[in-house]
Amino acid sequence: MVIDLKLTDKRPPCPDCGNESVKIKGYVAKKINHSILNDKGCVLVYHxxxxxxxxxxxxxxxxxxxxxxxxxxxxxxxxxVMKDLTKPSETFVSIAERYHISPTTV
Ligand SMILES: [Zn+2]
Known part of the structure; x- marks a missing residue:
């Protein structure tokens, strides 16, 4: 499953000088693993x-x-992943398979 999304434009003020009338420079597409909904992989394409x-x-x-x-x-x-790691029956591999990530990442 792929979810393509953009957040609402909230125009946060400049973190350096506090100026509130900032402009949008552009968008960077980030692919994020968000496989928590079911056993299928889920990717957020976050702009x-x-x-x-x-x-x-x-x-x-x-x-x-x-x-x-x-x-x-x-x-x-x-x-x-942190919650599942507290269960004694789980292994790094079983958790990795569930969330479509590598055992090293777990
Ligand atoms: Zn500024």
Missing amino acids: ARRYICPICHTTYYEINPFVFKRMKISSSVILC
Whole structure:
């Protein structure tokens, strides 16, 4: 399953100078593993919005609720993996197969 998404444009102020009238610089498509819904793999194609401040020229990403910086798996998947790791019956391999990630990632 592939989910293609963009977040609502909330125009967060510039983190450097606080300027509130920033512009959209563009979008960066990020593929995020979000296999928590069922046994099938799920990929979010998240079009991350980048802003640019016309005053200090700082560029920055919008804040998003589902992935940490530089991660390829969603924060929900990380949480599920952590929960499953507490069960004595689970192995790294069984958890990896469930969420379509490698045992090393687990
Ligand atoms: Zn600025």
